[in-house]
Amino acid sequence: MSSSCIVLQYKMKYLALLLALLKIHQLSAFATNCIQSSSRQAAERSKNHALQVSTHHTTGSDTTPSPVDGIAKITSIHNQDDLFNFLAEDERLCVIKFYAGWCKSCAKFGLKYKQLAHVHGDIVDKSGTVQRNGEVRFAQMEYGENVRLVKSLGIKKLPFVQIYKASTGKIDEFVCGPRDFNEKVVTRVEELLAMSNDEIMFEKNMEDGQSLGDSIISSMNGEDADKAISKRDMK
Numbered sequence: 241m242s243s244s245c246i247v248l249q250y251k252m253k254y255l256a257l258l259l260a261l262l263k264i265h266q267l268s269a270f271a272t273n274c275i276q277s278s279s280r281q282a283a284e285r286s287k288n289h290a291l292q293v294s295t296h297h298t299t300g301s302d303t304t305p306s307p308v309d310g311i312a313k314i315t316s317i318h319n320q321d322d323l324f325n326f327l328a329e330d331e332r333l334c335v336i337k338f339y340a341g342w343c344k345s346c347a348k349f350g351l352k353y354k355q356l357a358h359v360h361g362d363i364v365d366k367s368g369t370v371q372r373n374g375e376v377r378f379a380q381m382e383y384g385e386n387v388r389l390v391k392s393l394g395i396k397k398l399p400f401v402q403i404y405k406a407s408t409g410k411i412d413e414f415v416c417g418p419r420d421f422n423e424k425v426v427t428r429v430e431e432l433l434a435m436s437n438d439e440i441m442f443e444k445n446m447e448d449g450q451s452l453g454d455s456i457i458s459s460m461n462g463e464d465a466d467k468a469i470s471k472r473d474m475k
Contacts, residue, residue, distance in 0.1 A: 308372040312357035313364045315379040320389055326379050331406050333376045333432055335425075338390060338400040340383040348418035349399040353378070356426060360433070375433055401425055403432065408440055 317323050317336070327334055337353050339346035361374040383390050383398060393402070401424075402413040411432065416424045432440060 308363045310363040310365050310371045312354055313362040313370070313374075313378070314354065314357050315377070317379050317381040318385060323381070323389070326377070327404050328406055329377065332374075333429070334404040334406075335376055335378050335429060336402045336404070337378075337380040338383065338393075338395050338398060338402070339380060340398050342384075343398050345417050346399045349416070349421060350380075352418060352421040353380075353425075356421075356429065360429060376429060403428065405437075405440065407437070408444055411440060411444060
């Protein structure tokens with residue numbers, strides 16, 4: 241290998257390292273803003289909670305919403321346009337279940353998924369009229385109807401869950417069997433509902449930054465391994 245090629249390689253590595261450091265600096269500034277914003281929001285929540293407790297003790301009223309009878313709305317996604325339209329509908333948290341009709345684990349998972357949708361999602365009557373707007377929108381995609389689309393999303397095992405927000409994009413994704421539903425899906429949804437948009441964005445940026453760092457390190461290690469193999473072959 242010529243000396244000019246070696247110099248070019250080191251320049252490329254140096255540039256990649258600078259980009260990673262810039263990303264870390266941006267994340268640090270973003271984290272500071274998030275902490276300040278979260279502190280203000282926490283103080284506001286505490287103030288509102290104290291006001292609600294005071295009102296409850298004064299009037300004796302119960303602020304717990306009454307349960308709504310109806311059907312949990314779970315949107316079926318049949319193609320890419322359906323997926324985009326579902327995600328772009330509004331800014332609420334979006335949860336998508338990927339399953340297959342022949343999958344027994346998916347069927348058990350589906351029962352728990354409906355229960356979660358009934359707690360946090362939209363409730364409709366038999367005619368489809370919304371009886372209650374939920375905090376989360378739920379959808380499902382059947383593997384057999386969307387083989388190419390499911391594969392293009394990098395999904396290899398079922399049942400699988402993806403979580404989105406319109407302004408943030410994909411927030412999380414994971415394989416989850418019915419036994420782990422409460423630990424993985426319910427816990428994650430409730431965590432995200434308790435987070436502000438700034439906190440969700442910060443978490444996503446941190447994960448993206450980690451992925452960038454891992455990619456750079458993996459690339460550099462791969463180049464070093466290729467050089468070692470080349471040297472061995474030359475001997």
